[in-house]
Every structure is written in structure tokens, then in C-alpha cells.
Amino acid sequence: MPVKADRPHMLTEEFEELAFTASNRMEGMRLEFVDGQLRSRALRDGSHGTVVQWLTRICMRHRPELWLHPGRGLKVQAGRNGRAVPDASLARSDAFAGHGEWSDPDAVLMAVEVTSWNSDTDRRHRQEKPRVYAESGIPVYLLVDRSESEVAVHSDPDGQRYETVRTVPFGKDVRLPDPVGIVLPTEPLKDWVR
Template sequence: MTVMTDRPHMLTEEFEELAFAARNRMEGLQLEFIDGKLRSRALGDGSHGMIVQWLTRICMQHDPELWLHPGRGLKVQAGRDGRAIPNASLAHSGAFAGHGEWSDPDPVLMAVEVTSWNSDTDRRHHQEKPRVYAESGIPVYLVIDRAKFEVSVHSEPAGQRYECVRTVSYGRDVHLPDPVGITLRTEVLKDWVR
């Protein structure tokens, strides 16, 4: 018996219908479609929300025209047939006006993921997401890892990876390179871990 491992679970259009139905019937469930495989993710807890709120405030203070759009669905991967929902996407305020549920990633300056306590968090945030965001040409990918007490900044997308990755422990400053151009003081993140 032959097992096909490279065959997608479903077509992208079928995934979009399923994701729409799931979101309307099961509050808090978000579905993603990466490498032809269905992925689910639960909504973050209160501390997760505080981290996104903290980062939103910093971005708006840096440039009031830059918004951290939470939960914006993006068409990802080289052929734009994947679907991912970063915790937040940094883009200009009107970047997604008139878009449907899934947007092209071209206006995104930075994708942000804050880790949760799911068993597949490491695989999703440190293996799959950097690859699909780099493939999509998103200039900066920020991971705030609450289990490892680290912040990772990925930049310089080149094909399926980011050429530059900088990881610092909570409490150290980290610079988000252009086109973001913000330095984060991460000491406060220590307040939002378990």
C-alpha cells in the first residue's frame, strides 16, 4: 500500500469554507492551512492578550499610522495557497480596507506570534511559521515565546527562511529592523508568563 504524504488534505477553497463555518459555529476556534494540512489554534489567554496590547501601544507611539492588526488572515507560502492567522500583523492603518477574510501579505511589515501552551507551539512558531512568512516576503517575523522566556526576531527573508535571526532573553532590549525600526524593552514580558 502506498501512502501519499505530499497530497494536501483539501483544496484551499474547501479550507476557506470550512474555516468560515468553524468560526461561526465554534467560538474561539481558528483554523489555518499550512503545507496543505489543516491546523487549529485556540485563542490566547489574558496574558497573551496583554502582550499584544503592549506591542500595539509601542507601535502606535512609534508611528500613529502603523497598526497592529490582530488576527488578520493571510494568504501565505510561495503560491499563496496557504492560510495563516498571525496573532498580529503590523501594517499601515488602511492596509486591509475592503479585504475579505484572507489578505495578500504584501502590506505586512511584521508578523507577530505570541506562543501559547499548546503541544505543537514549538513546531508551529519556530519551524512552520518562519518558513511560510519568509516565503511570503514578510520583512520581519517576531516571536514572543512565553515558555522559553525569549524574544526572537527574524528578518531578511530569502526563499524559505530568514537570513537573520536574533534571540534574546526577556529583560534584554531587542531591535526590530527596518521597515519596522523599533527597539523593544522586554523586561515587562516577565509579568506575563505562568
């Protein structure tokens, strides 16, 4: 039987069913659907979680009306047919109340990714995720890049990419632009790299 070229390898609905089954049967397993491709999330080490906790405390201190939602599934890309799971999403504390596993990213002020120690970090965190989040209109993408010991702040999405990217080494303060409006003191991040 010939393969139909006009049909994607997997439909979004098929992905959602697979992702639901995987998350219920295999603890810690998270799947993503980016550019029509199935992706699995790398297992996180303890320092990875510590980075998210650190950032949560900073956000709570400076923006108590917001919450850093860990692992919230987002509908991304054109037509919202993609599915991504940022390490954390900054939004109002009640932004996802009543939602299922996947939410529109309209309420998200900032998507956060923390690099893991796997071979696809460059493709996933430095290439795909900035493009996917910019296409979805998320105002700020924060990449805590532990393998490079730097923080990259992407802002000013134009619907295809972020027009502004500011990269600073761990140890230097960096301002997260509006609508986030927080200054991150990145010195503690030096403790959570290999």
C-alpha cells in the same frame, strides 16, 4: 476507490469554506492551512492578549501611521495556497480595508506570534511559522516566546527562510529592524509568563 496522489487532502477553497463556518459557529475558533495540513489555533489566555496589547501601544507610540492588526488571515506560501493567522500583523492602518477574511501579505511589515501553552508550540511557532512567513516575503517575524522567556526577531527573508535571527532574553531591549525600526523594551514581558 483509490486515492489520487496528485490531489491535496484539501483544496484551499474547501479550507476557506470550513474556516468560515468554524469561525461563525464556534467562538474563538480559528483554523489555519499550512503545508496542505489543517491546523487549529490554541485558545489564548489573558496574558497572551496582554502581550499583543503591550506591543500595540509601543507600535502606536513609535509608528502612528501603522496598526497592529490582530488575527488578520493571510494568504501564505508558494502560490499563496496556504492560510495563516498570525496573532498580529503590522501594516498601514488601512492596509486591509475592503479585504475579505484572507489578505495577501504584501502590506505586512511584521508578523507577530505569541506562544501558547500547548504541545505543538515548537513545531508551529519555531519551525513552520518562520518558514511560511519568510516564503511569503514578510520582512520581520517577531516571536514572543513565553515558554523560553525570550524574544526572537527574524529578518532578511530570502524566499525560503529568514537569514538573520536575533534572540534576546526578556528584560533586554531589542531593535526590530527596518522596515519596522522600533526598539522593544522587553522587561514587561516577564510579568506574562507562568
